[in-house]
Structures are given as C-alpha cells and as structure tokens.
Amino acid sequence: MDLRLKLKHEGGVPLYRQVYEQLASRIRSGELGPGERLPATRELAGLLGLNRATISTAYELLEADHLISGQVGRGSFVRAVGEATEAGFTWEQREGQDARPAARAGGPAGQAEISFAVSRPSRDLFPLDDFRASCAAVLARQDLADILQLGCPGGYEPLRRVLLEQARREHLASAADDLLITNGCQQALDLIGRVLVRPGDTVAVEDPVYPGLHNLLTGIGARLAAIPMGPDGLDLAVLERVLRAAGGAKPRLLVVTSNFQNPTGATLPLAARRAVLEIARTAGVPVVENDAYGELRYSGEPLPALKQLDESGGTVLLRSFSKISFPGLRVGWALGPKALIDRLRQAKEAADLHTDQLSQAVLLEFMESGRLDSHRARVLRAGAERLAATLEGCRRHMPAGTRFTHPEGGMNVWLRLPEPMNTAELLPRARKEGVGYLPGSYFTIARPDPGALRLSFASLTPEQIGRGLELLGRVASAEEERAAAEFEPASAMV
Amino acid sequence: MDLRLKLKHEGGVPLYRQVYEQLASRIRSGELGPGERLPATRELAGLLGLNRATISTAYELLEADHLISGQVGRGSFVRAVGEATEAGFTWEQREGQDARPAARAGGPAGQAEISFAVSRPSRDLFPLDDFRASCAAVLARQDLADILQLGCPGGYEPLRRVLLEQARREHLASAADDLLITNGCQQALDLIGRVLVRPGDTVAVEDPVYPGLHNLLTGIGARLAAIPMGPDGLDLAVLERVLRAAGGAKPRLLVVTSNFQNPTGATLPLAARRAVLEIARTAGVPVVENDAYGELRYSGEPLPALKQLDESGGTVLLRSFSKISFPGLRVGWALGPKALIDRLRQAKEAADLHTDQLSQAVLLEFMESGRLDSHRARVLRAGAERLAATLEGCRRHMPAGTRFTHPEGGMNVWLRLPEPMNTAELLPRARKEGVGYLPGSYFTIARPDPGALRLSFASLTPEQIGRGLELLGRVASAEEERAAAEFEPASAMV
Numbered sequence: 001m002d003l004r005l006k007l008k009h010e011g012g013v014p015l016y017r018q019v020y021e022q023l024a025s026r027i028r029s030g031e032l033g034p035g036e037r038l039p040a041t042r043e044l045a046g047l048l049g050l051n052r053a054t055i056s057t058a059y060e061l062l063e064a065d066h067l068i069s070g071q072v073g074r075g076s077f078v079r080a081v082g083e084a085t086e087a088g089f090t091w092e093q094r095e096g097q098d099a100r101p102a103a104r105a106g107g108p109a110g111q112a113e114i115s116f117a118v119s120r121p122s123r124d125l126f127p128l129d130d131f132r133a134s135c136a137a138v139l140a141r142q143d144l145a146d147i148l149q150l151g152c153p154g155g156y157e158p159l160r161r162v163l164l165e166q167a168r169r170e171h172l173a174s175a176a177d178d179l180l181i182t183n184g185c186q187q188a189l190d191l192i193g194r195v196l197v198r199p200g201d202t203v204a205v206e207d208p209v210y211p212g213l214h215n216l217l218t219g220i221g222a223r224l225a226a227i228p229m230g231p232d233g234l235d236l237a238v239l240e241r242v243l244r245a246a247g248g249a250k251p252r253l254l255v256v257t258s259n260f261q262n263p264t265g266a267t268l269p270l271a272a273r274r275a276v277l278e279i280a281r282t283a284g285v286p287v288v289e290n291d292a293y294g295e296l297r298y299s300g301e302p303l304p305a306l307k308q309l310d311e312s313g314g315t316v317l318l319r320s321f322s323k324i325s326f327p328g329l330r331v332g333w334a335l336g337p338k339a340l341i342d343r344l345r346q347a348k349e350a351a352d353l354h355t356d357q358l359s360q361a362v363l364l365e366f367m368e369s370g371r372l373d374s375h376r377a378r379v380l381r382a383g384a385e386r387l388a389a390t391l392e393g394c395r396r397h398m399p400a401g402t403r404f405t406h407p408e409g410g411m412n413v414w415l416r417l418p419e420p421m422n423t424a425e426l427l428p429r430a431r432k433e434g435v436g437y438l439p440g441s442y443f444t445i446a447r448p449d450p451g452a453l454r455l456s457f458a459s460l461t462p463e464q465i466g467r468g469l470e471l472l473g474r475v476a477s478a479e480e481e482r483a484a485a486e487f488e489p490a491s492a493m494v
Numbered sequence: 495m496d497l498r499l500k501l502k503h504e505g506g507v508p509l510y511r512q513v514y515e516q517l518a519s520r521i522r523s524g525e526l527g528p529g530e531r532l533p534a535t536r537e538l539a540g541l542l543g544l545n546r547a548t549i550s551t552a553y554e555l556l557e558a559d560h561l562i563s564g565q566v567g568r569g570s571f572v573r574a575v576g577e578a579t580e581a582g583f584t585w586e587q588r589e590g591q592d593a594r595p596a597a598r599a600g601g602p603a604g605q606a607e608i609s610f611a612v613s614r615p616s617r618d619l620f621p622l623d624d625f626r627a628s629c630a631a632v633l634a635r636q637d638l639a640d641i642l643q644l645g646c647p648g649g650y651e652p653l654r655r656v657l658l659e660q661a662r663r664e665h666l667a668s669a670a671d672d673l674l675i676t677n678g679c680q681q682a683l684d685l686i687g688r689v690l691v692r693p694g695d696t697v698a699v700e701d702p703v704y705p706g707l708h709n710l711l712t713g714i715g716a717r718l719a720a721i722p723m724g725p726d727g728l729d730l731a732v733l734e735r736v737l738r739a740a741g742g743a744k745p746r747l748l749v750v751t752s753n754f755q756n757p758t759g760a761t762l763p764l765a766a767r768r769a770v771l772e773i774a775r776t777a778g779v780p781v782v783e784n785d786a787y788g789e790l791r792y793s794g795e796p797l798p799a800l801k802q803l804d805e806s807g808g809t810v811l812l813r814s815f816s817k818i819s820f821p822g823l824r825v826g827w828a829l830g831p832k833a834l835i836d837r838l839r840q841a842k843e844a845a846d847l848h849t850d851q852l853s854q855a856v857l858l859e860f861m862e863s864g865r866l867d868s869h870r871a872r873v874l875r876a877g878a879e880r881l882a883a884t885l886e887g888c889r890r891h892m893p894a895g896t897r898f899t900h901p902e903g904g905m906n907v908w909l910r911l912p913e914p915m916n917t918a919e920l921l922p923r924a925r926k927e928g929v930g931y932l933p934g935s936y937f938t939i940a941r942p943d944p945g946a947l948r949l950s951f952a953s954l955t956p957e958q959i960g961r962g963l964e965l966l967g968r969v970a971s972a973e974e975e976r977a978a979a980e981f982e983p984a985s986a987m988v
Binding site for chain 2 (some may be wrong): 015028029030054107118121123124126127131132135136139144145146147148149150180183184186190199210215216219228323326327328329330331338339342343346347349350351352353355356357358359360
C-alpha cells in the first residue's frame with residue numbers, strides 16, 4: 001500500500017482533514033480495496049512526519065463515514081462496499097440500536113458506545129402494531145391491484161390529493177401551487193438541483209449544513225455560497241450580500257431550513273423569515289424551504305412556513321414522513337408553483353418513474369386512520385424529554401465557556417467547546433471513553449468551527465443522554481486541563 | 495390562446511410531429527394551463543393552413559402522452575398536471591384496466607377501447623393473496639423495526655445479498671462485481687447517466703427505443719447515436735462505425751437490450767452478443783445491458799447475458815422485479831464492476847438515500863417463499879397465449895405486405911404496415927373504431943419509420959387481442975383501399 005499523501009502545510013485546510021479526504025478518495029475509487037489493512041496510526045504518522053493524533057482524527061472521520069472499521073488488536077481495515085450511508089449508519093450496526101448501541105472497538109471493554117452521531121428517529125418508538133394495522137387495511141382494499149400496478153410520476157393520487165388539500169387548508173398552498181411526491185426530502189432536493197442548477201452555478205446554503213445536501217450540490221457541479229448560521233438561523237447581512245452578487249456568483253437558488261436546522265437546531269424567527277423572503281424576492285432568487293424537521297416541535301409556538309408567508313410564489317416547500325414516522329419508507333413531497341412542480345415531475349419520471357406505491361398507500365392509511373397523530377404525540381413527548389436531557393446534560397457536564405443552541409424541537413443540538421479545543425481531535429479520546437458524535441468539521445462549508453460538534457439526541461433515552469454527556473464532559477474537561485498544562489511553560493516565559 | 499406555431503415545411507420533420515411537439519412544450523411549460531380548451535382540429539387546421547388529419551394526429555399524440563384529453567361533444571382540453579406518465583397511464587384510467595379498458599371519447603358508443611398502448615404486466619394476473627401472505631410474513635418478523643429505520647444506499651442487505659449470490663450461481667457475477675438496488679431499471683439508467691455522461695457526450699442507443707430512455711438521456715444533455723434495430727437486434731455494421739467514432743462523437747457508453755427489446759421485441763442472438771461485446775471492447779466503450787424483460791421468455795432457449803459473456807468486465811447488467819411482478823413497487827438492480835457500482839451507490843445516496851425498504855423486504859419474501867416462481871409460471875403461460883394470439887391476429891387480419899417481429903417473449907411486437915401507410919395518421923381512425931396503439935414515431939430517434947407501430951399485448955386477454963387486431967386490420971385495409979383509390983386518377987393519367 002503506497003500511502004505517500006500530498007499534504008499542504010499552508011492553506012488553512014487542517015492536516016487531519018487532508019489525510020482523511022485523500023484516504024477517503026482512495027477508498028471510494030477502489031484504489032484501497034475492501035479488507036485492506038491501514039497502517040497503525042503511529043506508523044502512518046511516522047511515514048508522513050505528522051503527529052499521531054492527526055492520523056487518529058483522520059481515521060475517526062473515515063470510521064464515521066463507514067469507510068474503515070477498527071478491530072480490537074488487529075488495526076483498521078477498509079470496509080466492504082455497500083456498508084456506508086450518508087447518515088452514518090451501517091448494516092453491522094443494526095444489531096444493537098438505540099437502547100443497545102453496538103459495542104465499539106474504541107470503547108471501554110464490555111461497554112456500549114453512546115452515540116450522538118446519527119440524526120434519525122428512535123427505533124424503539126416505532127408503533128409496530130399500528131404500522132401492521134395500516135398495512136393490513138391497505139392489503140384488504142379493493143384497489144390493491146392498482147397500488148401494485150405502474151403509477152403516476154406525480155405520486156399515488158389519493159395521497160397526493162390529501163397532502164395538497166391539507167396544505168390548502170393550512171394556507172400553505174394557493175391555487176397556483178401543485179404537489180409532487182418524492183422519495184423523501186433528499187430526492188426533492190436532488191430533482192430541484194437537476195432542474196434548476198447547471199455545473200458551475202452557485203447555490204446559497206447554510207453553513208454548517210448536513211453533508212447530504214453538500215454532497216448532492218457539489219455532485220452536480222454547483223459552487224456553494226455559504227451563509228453563516230447563528231442561533232437564530234441565517235446571517236441576514238451576509239445573505240443579502242450573497243444574493244445580490246452579479247454574474248456567475250449570483251445564486252440560482254437559496255436552500256434554507258426554517259425549523260430545527262440540521263446540524264445547528266436553529267429555527268428562523270418570524271421577522272427573519274420575512275426578511276429572508278424580502279431579500280430573496282428583491283434579488284430574484286427562488287427559495288427552497290427544506291422542512292424535514294418542522295413537525296418535531298416540542299415547545300413554543302409553531303411559526304408560519306416561508307411558503308405560507310411568501311406572496312411572490314417564489315418558494316418551494318419540502319416535507320417528508322421520514323422524521324415523524326419511518327425513514328425506511330421513502331416518502332416526502334415538494335409543494336410549489338405549478339410550473340416548477342411540472343418540471344420536477346418530468347425530472348422525477350426520468351429519474352425513477354414514480355415513488356413506491358405500497359409505502360405511499362400505507363403512509364396514507366397511517367395518516368388517515370389517526371395513527372400518525374397518536375404516534376406524533378408519543379414522539380413529541382419523548383423528544384421533549386430527550387431534548388431537555390440534552391440541554392440539562394450540556395449545562396451540568398460541559399466545561400465552563402461551552403456554548404450550545406437551545407432548539408425547541410428537531411433532533412440536533414450544536415455545541416461549541418471553549419477554544420482552543422478541537423472536536424475532531426477530541427473524538428478518538430471520546431470514543432475511547434464510550435461516547436461518539438460528529439465533529440463540526442463534518443458539516444462546515446467555508447467557515448471552520450473546530451470547537452463545534454453535533455449532538456443528535458432523538459434516538460437515545462434520557463438516561464443514555466445524561467450518561468453520554470457526563471462522559472463527554474469529562475473528556476472535554478481533561479483535554480482543557482491538558483491544554484492548559486501544555487500552555488503553562490509558555491505562560492511562564494512572559 | 496395564441497396558437498401561432500412556427501412550422502417548417504422542409505427539413506424532414508413531419509408537420510403533425512412539429513404541431514405535437516410545440517403544443518406539448520407549451521403545455522409542459524404551463525403556457526397552456528390545465529383545463530384550457532384546444533381549438534377544434536378543423537379550426538386549428540384552418541388557422542395553420544394544414545390538413546385536418548395532421549392536427550388530429552398531433553392531438554392523438556398529445557392524448558397518448560396524457561397532456562390533453564378529449565371529451566365527447568366538448569373538444570380537447572389540457573389535462574391537470576399530475577395525470578401523465580411515461581408509460582402512458584393516467585389515474586382516470588385506473589377504473590377499468592386490462593379486462594375492462596376505459597371507454598374513450600373516440601371509440602364507438604358503449605364500446606371500450608382495446609389498447610395495445612402500454613407495456614406493463616397484466617393487473618388481472620397479480621397474485622393478490624400471495625402478495626398479502628408475503629407482506630404478512632414481513633410484518634411478523636422480529637426485525638420489522640430495522641426495515642422501517644433508515645437503511646443503506648446499497649440496498650436492503652438481505653435482498654442485496656440474495657440477488658448477488660444468485661447472480662454468482664448463474665455465473666453472471668464475478669468476484670470483481672457488486673450489486674446496487676435501485677428504484678427499478680429506470681433509476682439504474684438514470685444513475686449511470688449521472689455518473690458517466692456529461693452534457694454534450696454521445697450515448698449509443700437502439701433506434702427505435704422506448705421514450706423513457708430517450709428522455710432521460712436528452713434530459714442530461716446527451717447526444718444520441720442511433721443504432722438501427724432489425725429483427726435480430728442492433729445493426730452490427732452501424733454499431734461498429736458509431737463506436738469507432740473519434741472525439742466528441744465517440745459514445746461514452748452503449749445501452750443495449752439483450753432480450754425482447756421495447757418496442758421491437760427483438761432479441762440479440764448469441765453470435766450477435768459476442769459481436770457486440772467484441773466491438774465495444776475494441777472501441778473501449780462500456781456496455782449497459784438493459785434487461786427488464788429477460789425473464790419473460792415464453793419459448794426457445796434462454797441465451798447467456800452479455801454480462802455473462804463479457805470477460806473484459808466492461809458490462810453492467812440492469813434487471814428489475816417490475817415486469818415479472820409488481821411495477822408499483824419500485825425495485826430493480828444494477829450488477830457490475832465494483833468501481834462502477836461504488837460510484838453509482840454514491841449517486842444513489844445523493845439521489846434519494848436508498849430504495850424503499852418495505853418493498854424490498856416484501857419482494858425478498860415473495861421470492862424466497864417460492865411465490866415468485868409460481869407467479870412467474872402463470873405469467874409465462876399467459877404471456878405465451880397472448881403472444882401467440884398477437885402473432886396469429888397479425889397474420890390473419892393485417893393487410894398483405896404487413897411485416898412484424900416474432901419475439902419469443904416480452905410484452906411487445908413491432909409491426910410495419912405496407913407503404914405508404916402512416917400509423918400516426920391512422921391512429922385517430924383506429925381509435926374511432928375502438929383500438930389503440932402507439933405509432934412508431936413515438937419511439938424512433940433518427941430513422942423515421944412512418945408505417946411502424948408497437949403492439950403491447952401483455953395486459954390484454956387473447957380474446958381482446960384477437961378482436962383488437964381484427965379492428966386494426968379493418969382500419970388498415972380501409973386506409974389501403976382509400977390510398978389506392980386516391981392514386982387511381984394519377985395512375986389513369988399514365
């Protein structure tokens with residue numbers, strides 16, 4: 001294995017990230033094949049003339065991407081293809097989820113890692129009997145054969161109609177709007193990218209943002225204009241400057257999360273919603289409102305969607321059943337102006353003809369039978385407890401000077417450890433203690449945020465959350481003391 | 495409504511097609527909105543200075559695309575969005591499928607149209623009880639919650655593994671191959687297009703070919719190099735010339751249907767398979783083997799897949815459950831070299847994270863329980879009868895000089911009426927008599943074939959097929975006599 005990587009010691013890209021990206025690229029291209037053993041961190045550090053912690057961090061990121069896996073006493077190996085997902089989920093992890101996260105090579109012997117790494121619903125809250133009852137109702141229907149026959153690109157019409165009527169009742173949809181069923185919000189974003197974005201075009205996105213969006217846009221050759229996120233969402237001054245750009249730098253569209261953004265948890269306040277719309281309208285930039293998390297509000301008053309506030313008709317709203325019910329069933333939708341939805345429908349037809357009809361019919365039944373409402377109530381109760389445990393754990397266990405967002409819903413809290421801590425470098429130590437997370441560098445676009453990390457709390461119990469944050473706080477505090485101790489001599493030189 | 499179309503009387507594009515395309519484009523762009531009434535054919539013909547039959551044909555094609563619908567005594571109206579599919583299927587048609595095709599405005603009063611227009615399985619053969627039993631088995635499983643949870647981009651691992659093992663047993667897959675689950679063959683083609691084709695690239699395709707592939711490739715900006723189809727598949731001399739082209743004209747890939755091609759029904763003989771592979775290998779062009787219909791062989795010996803014959807590793811094979819079971823469940827797969835599958839998996843993840851897991855689990859159960867085998871046996875028996883009825887009907891009822899393909903499987907027969915008949919112009923008359931089809935012009939790329947039409951027989955009973963071809967034969971013969979009579983005076987002038 002030839003691991004002579006090309007590293008730049010200047011240029012602002014951290015060395016661990018360069019090592020991570022170059023190894024990831026070689027694994028993805030097949031240059032490093034499944035089962036190949038990577039050199040020990042000490043060995044590779046020596047080879048490249050780098051600190052061992054740098055290599056450990058790179059390996060941790062590769063492991064977070066499920067490109068390699070560590071095996072106790074044996075080292076790190078390139079994984080077999082087909083095991084990785086954007087959401088950081090592997091087949092092997094299925095054995096012990098949520099309540100029983102899989103034991104990891106890095107954790108203390110006999111202890112399962114408490115992982116804050118994945119933003120997905122809790123498996124132990126799935127209402128299996130209600131799901132079975134919904135399936136049974138669909139299977140008993142007279143028109144079952146129609147569900148199994150080839151369908152329409154717009155979606156299973158009974159579901160499409162119910163969602164559109166609901167959107168009209170909620171004043172989200174006007175007579176000029178239409179609705180397209182997609183395979184979750186991800187496909188809606190993808191179709192919008194295909195229809196509206198050409199290679200070299202600029203798209204304005206939140207920074208940080210979840211990698212699924214980042215990868216999708218760069219995959220179609222888009223350039224990203226990063227709008228920094230604060231606790232209240234987009235930085236409006238930067239947004240205005242970016243959207244006003246001329247020529248090729250002018251964004252073709254703005255993708256914005258109105259509620260409980262992934263990864264920051266931030267929600268746009270009402271005044272900011274109006275401001276975003278006004279800025280976008282003045283600049284003539286269409287708005288994609290990505291609202292996968294909107295229904296997961298645990299406290300506070302719901303805010304009107306951008307789509308509802310927008311009188312110019314320049315907004316398309318994306319929603320999904322994935323976060324509120326079963327993400328293994330891929331059903332979401334795009335609601336927007338007819339002419340756009342019509343183009344998206346053509347792209348959808350070219351992409352995969354139509355969304356799976358069995359799942360559409362089952363989710364419609366789940367919704368219309370009232371079972372979705374019952375499930376939502378349970379999910380909101382559990383979510384409120386888990387969010388409260390997360391915020392409480394952050395307050396109790398994190399070192400002084402730690403800051404974190406205070407979302408009123410969703411699945412994620414964004415936490416920033418005091419400087420000069422680096423969460424990517426801290427991750428190997430945290431996992432050794434039995435707690436995992438995704439470092440901020442995994443989400444940032446243009447603005448490095450080395451002290452940040454994402455805590456995805458929705459699939460952990462309050463007990464796990466408390467214990468996990470206690471462990472994380474201990475690791476962070478130890479790191480702070482170590483850094484302070486290292487700094488001592490220099491300080492003494494003053 | 496401003497219908498001043500820009501028509502070119504020279505240039506080889508038939509006028510009906512120009513009218514059709516320009517109206518289709520205005521409907522798709524929203525310029526002509528849902529519910530708008532198109533002028534009567536007589537009126538528009540007068541406005542444009544064209545023959546009324548030309549406008550009727552254009553309207554028929556718009557109706558075949560479900561962009562407009564005719565209402566008895568009222569005229570033709572632009573359809574509401576969300577009603578059209580590539581496969582020529584609308585929601586409204588669901589009421590009476592297969593055994594009871596919907597009555598159409600154009601047909602004789604009280605009689606249902608017999609439609610050969612749609613290439614899809616027969617709804618009346620769906621084994622609903624077996625499907626219910628497969629669902630019940632999945633719903634009873636201990637790992638149901640895993641199926642409902644977020645999955646892997648590669649596919650539901652138990653299904654992926656079974657399909658890959660099966661492919662290995664059948665010597666389709668080598669150790670260097672991998673398999674990706676997709677939303678049917680259409681998504682596999684789309685992902686391949688995204689990964690391998692850039693705007694302006696050339697792709698070699700069969701001519702004629704089904705519009706789903708044509709639209710997908712032109713949608714991503716590809717130029718199509720058309721390889722004429724004969725009764726035995728691709729014209730190998732043209733293929734060789736096209737694949738040897740240099741520069742931008744050199745195809746990035748060749749998409750070829752090995753079995754029962756849509757629309758011609760043609761199957762590549764063994765020698766031609768070897769020749770295609772040799773030509774592609776010499777030219778260095780990867781081969782996409784699109785094999786949605788391969789399992790539907792009613793007679794004759796199965797031939798080895800291109801993928802199996804290809805020792806160079808340059809072929810990717812696409813298959814699907816859609817044609818052999820339930821097209822409303824969108825599950826297919828791509829089998830090919832690991833490095834390519836790896837890139838496709840990344841594109842899949844960006845496109846929609848992963849394929850719906852409920853349907854993957856149900857189809858796996860349907861397969862492993864043996865129910866798919868039973869269903870396949872029934873479908874093959876019915877298909878053999880339907881194909882025989884189609885060939886017999888063509889022999890008995892079509893005018894002398896009519897030629898048609900003699901496939902040993904699949905869902906389609908390609909028929910060519912004697913010159914100078916034009917099946918697009920004939921269609922309004924055929925539908926008036928109660929029989930529908932898609933004219934050859936719907937499928938052709940570079941080589942006009944005005945006398946051709948596609949007969950999709952799989953969803954009609956032998957009785958319907960016999961009656962439909964009797965009607966079609968009568969219309970064609972009448973047209974032939976009319977054309978001969980019109981020709982008389984000129985003939986007398988000699």
